Structures are given as C-alpha cells and as structure tokens.
Amino acid sequence: MNAKQQKVAVLGGGSFGTVIANIMAEKGICVSQWMRDATRAEEINQRHLNSRYLPDYPLSDSLVATTDIAEAVKGAQLVFVSIPSQSFREVVRMAKPYLVAGQGVISTTKGIEGETFSLMSQILCDELPDARVGVLSGPNLAKEVAKHQLTATVIASDDEALRSEVQDALHQSYFRVYASSDKYGVELGGTLKNIYAIAAGLSAALGMGENTKSMLMTRSLAEMSRFAVSMGANPMTFLGLAGVGDLIVTCMSPLSRNYRVGYALGSGQTLNEAVDALGEVAEGVNTIRIIKAKADEQNIYMPLVSGLYEVVFNGAHVQEVAKTLMTSEQSTDVEFVLPRDAV
Numbered sequence: 454m455n456a457k458q459q460k461v462a463v464l465g466g467g468s469f470g471t472v473i474a475n476i477m478a479e480k481g482i483c484v485s486q487w488m489r490d491a492t493r494a495e496e497i498n499q500r501h502l503n504s505r506y507l508p509d510y511p512l513s514d515s516l517v518a519t520t521d522i523a524e525a526v527k528g529a530q531l532v533f534v535s536i537p538s539q540s541f542r543e544v545v546r547m548a549k550p551y552l553v554a555g556q557g558v559i560s561t562t563k564g565i566e567g568e569t570f571s572l573m574s575q576i577l578c579d580e581l582p583d584a585r586v587g588v589l590s591g592p593n594l595a596k597e598v599a600k601h602q603l604t605a606t607v608i609a610s611d612d613e614a615l616r617s618e619v620q621d622a623l624h625q626s627y628f629r630v631y632a633s634s635d636k637y638g639v640e641l642g643g644t645l646k647n648i649y650a651i652a653a654g655l656s657a658a659l660g661m662g663e664n665t666k667s668m669l670m671t672r673s674l675a676e677m678s679r680f681a682v683s684m685g686a687n688p689m690t691f692l693g694l695a696g697v698g699d700l701i702v703t704c705m706s707p708l709s710r711n712y713r714v715g716y717a718l719g720s721g722q723t724l725n726e727a728v729d730a731l732g733e734v735a736e737g738v739n740t741i742r743i744i745k746a747k748a749d750e751q752n753i754y755m756p757l758v759s760g761l762y763e764v765v766f767n768g769a770h771v772q773e774v775a776k777t778l779m780t781s782e783q784s785t786d787v788e789f790v791l792p793r794d795a796v
C-alpha cells in the first residue's frame with residue numbers, strides 16, 4: 454500500500470511508543486498516537502516534541518497524538534501497543550471495542566504479566582481472537598533510534614503477510630526490520646535480557662573487569678535460551694537481534710533503564726530509590742520476580758536469576774553471591790552441543 458494511504462495507530466505515549474510512531478510519520482504514513490495525558494498530546498501536536506520522555510528530539514510535523522482511543526485505532530491497518538506490561542491488558546481492553554477483525558496488532562512491550570504468566574502476544578490472542586498478532590523486539594534504545602543511529606529490529610508472527618506489512622511500515626534508512634516466525638523466542642529474548650541488564654549494571658558499578666562482563670553476558674544467554682526452550686521457543690532465535698543483539702546493547706549501555714537500576718543498586722541505592730529516580734519503566738525488576746517463581750516451579754536451572762533475586766529483594770551481598778556462583782559445580786558451555794546431564 455502507498456504510504457500516504459496507510460493509517461497506523463500506536464498506543465502509548467512513552468519513549469518507545471513515540472519513537473515507533475515517529476519512524477512511520479517520517480515516512481509519510483498517517484500515524485495516530487494514543488496517550489492518556491492530554492498535555493503531552495497537545496505538546497506533540499503543537500510543538501512536535503515529547504519533552505517528558507524524549508527531550509531534545511524533534512518529532513515529525515505530521516505525527517498526530519490523541520487521547521481518544523477510538524479515533525486512534527479507527528481505520529488503522531496496524532496497531533502497535535507500547536504500554537508497560539503491568540498495564541498492557543487494561544489498555545488492550547480499552548481499545549478492544551473499537552478494533553475490527555483482521556487488524557494487525559503488534560506488541561513492542563518487553564515484559565510478562567505476573568498473575569497469569571502471560572507474554573504480551575498471549576494477552577493479545579486472549580483478548581483479541583480475531584486480530585493478527587505480532588511482536589517487535591530488538592536492540593532499539595529509544596533515544597538512539599530517535600537520533601537516527603543505525604539499528605535493526607525483528608517482527609515475529611505466524612502471519613507472513615503481517616510480517617511484511619510491518620517490515621514495509623517501519624523500514625527506514627536508519628532502521629531495518631528482520632522477520633521471524635518464532636514469536637515466543639523473540640518476545641522472551643526482549644523480556645529476559647532486562648534481568649541480565651540489571652546484573653550488568655550492578656557489576657559495572659562494582660568495577661568488575663571486561664572478562665567478567667563477557668562471562669556474565671554469555672552465561673546470561675545460556676540461561677535465557679534454556680528458559681525459553683522450556684517454553685517452546687527455538688534456541689536459534691537467541692543468535693539473532695532479539696536475543697544476543699538486545700542482550701548486548703542492554704547490558705552495555707547506560708541508556709538502558711534496567712542497566713541504570715542495576716548501576717544504582719551497585720552504587721548503594723535501595724531498590725525504591727533506584728526505581729523512583731528513573732521515572733520510567735524498568736521491566737526487569739518485576740521480571741526477576743516472575744521468572745524466579747516460574748523457574749522454581751518448573752525446576753529450571755537459573756543460577757543468575759536466583760542470585761540476582763537474593764541481591765535485589767533480600768539484600769544479599771553481590772560478592773557473596775558471585776563467590777557461590779563461581780564455586781558451584783562446573784558444567785557445559787553450550788548445552789545444545791553438550792547436554793548438561795552428559796557432563
């Protein structure tokens with residue numbers, strides 16, 4: 454479809470919703486961005502700026518923000534949902550009466566609903582049985598995308614047509630969109646890496662070395678893929694942008710909110726102080742709790758998650774936890790090559 458005839462909606466007025474909306478508006482697509490804050494919507498419409506979440510990044514003149522969710526989704530071929538996981542279902546339910554069968558609904562959210570242990574794509578399938586569902590995930594720090602720093606993302610869906618519609622809608626000279634059919638793998642990659650970004654921030658604040666950071670990221674990847682495979686994901690997905698790609702950027706960049714929470718904890722702040730100072734969502738904090746409970750219930754070996762849980766929620770000392778991890782029984786490097794029980 455010609456960009457000028459296409460309409461898309463983005464639900465969410467935070468950093469990532471704004472960036473995704475802006476990419477498409479810059480291409481001439483008619484974009485309606487829904488948010489609950491009328492002042493913020495007016496600022497986007499009048500000043501082409503979202504000063505709370507993306508100060509200093511001018512937005513496209515043609516990006517239209519609204520507080521009317523019915524108006525936002527009406528006639529939209531694609532609806533992107535960029536709402537933190539804790540409010541995701543609530544917002545999808547608000548939009549539901551105005552959505553029609555066959556619309557593409559794509560989650561950009563990197564989190565899990567705790568009470569039901571649902572991924573966002575599962576919430577979309579539950580709430581909107583007639584929608585075509587996809588998930589978008591990759592190394593996409595909002596502030597870098599807003600600056601047009603080159604990057605790429607992944608659209609995952611069982612629906613081939615939806616994958617190519619999203620590739621067409623979001624592709625820009627600074628933003629490539631790769632396709633995947635492994636929805637859970639892509640979604641779990643984006644969700645689980647937030648946990649390890651907190652660990653990476655902690656280790657950076659404590660002055661740990663470059664070898665340590667590399668070991669931490671690589672063992673994180675082993676743990677993430679072990680968990681995801683137990684949920685039905687394909688381990689090969691973790692070799693891609695939504696796996697190792699997003700893990701690297703989030704574990705290495707102070708632009709990551711999860712990394713910043715870890716860094717603040719490592720610098721002596723309490724969890725509440727670290728989260729309050731952020732003023733934006735850091736999905737990893739809840740994700741640690743949710744994944745720890747699931748791993749315990751399903752007997753999935755996740756020593757980094759268990760250790761981090763003790764540090765973040767029970768005040769354990771990082772050095773003590775690191776010592777326990779380093780002196781535990783030695784095992785296999787890549788368990789898809791040499792299984793753990795064969796060592």
Ligand SMILES: NC(=O)C1=CN([C@@H]2O[C@H](COP(=O)(O)OP(=O)(O)OC[C@H]3O[C@@H](n4cnc5c(N)ncnc54)[C@H](O)[C@@H]3O)[C@@H](O)[C@H]2O)C=CC1
Pocket residue numbers: 465466467468469470471488489506535536537538540543544561562563564593594595596732733734736
């Ligand atoms: N910021 C980033 O670099 C990236 C973020 N993501 C993911 O995107 C999701 C959204 O994150 P951000 O936009 O960065 O968060 P943010 O903290 O910047 O903004 C969250 C937005 O959601 C809105 N919101 C929260 N609860 C709401 C409710 N009940 N009703 C209406 N609006 C509500 C807030 O008002 C705010 O506009 C998260 O899961 C995050 O992991 C994904 C890729 C990159």
Ligand SMILES: O=C(CO)COP(=O)(O)O
Pocket residue numbers: 563591592593594595647650699702703708709710711712734735736
């Ligand atoms: O997912 C992200 C980058 O791909 C953003 O990470 P944070 O939520 O930690 O800022």
